[in-house]
Amino acid sequence: MSKSTEGEKPTSGFNLTEFFRETKEELNKVVWPDRQRLIGESAAVILIVSLSAAVIYLVDELFRWLATLIF
Numbered sequence: 001m002s003k004s005t006e007g008e009k010p011t012s013g014f015n016l017t018e019f020f021r022e023t024k025e026e027l028n029k030v031v032w033p034d035r036q037r038l039i040g041e042s043a044a045v046i047l048i049v050s051l052s053a054a055v056i057y058l059v060d061e062l063f064r065w066l067a068t069l070i071f
Contacts, residue, residue, distance in 0.1 A: 033041070
């Protein structure tokens, strides 16, 4: 068993009020992006996902075409 430090209180379970208070404290520490950065990074994510989907589609079509030639 570990000893608790003097400043800590032993917890007896989940405290919903404490959870929401700590969640609010953590959200106040978040550095939120400005509008321009948010738009730029969202566009980059959409572009990368679209390109990845296109590459996967093309590879799938290539394998489908090869399968029809072989079988």
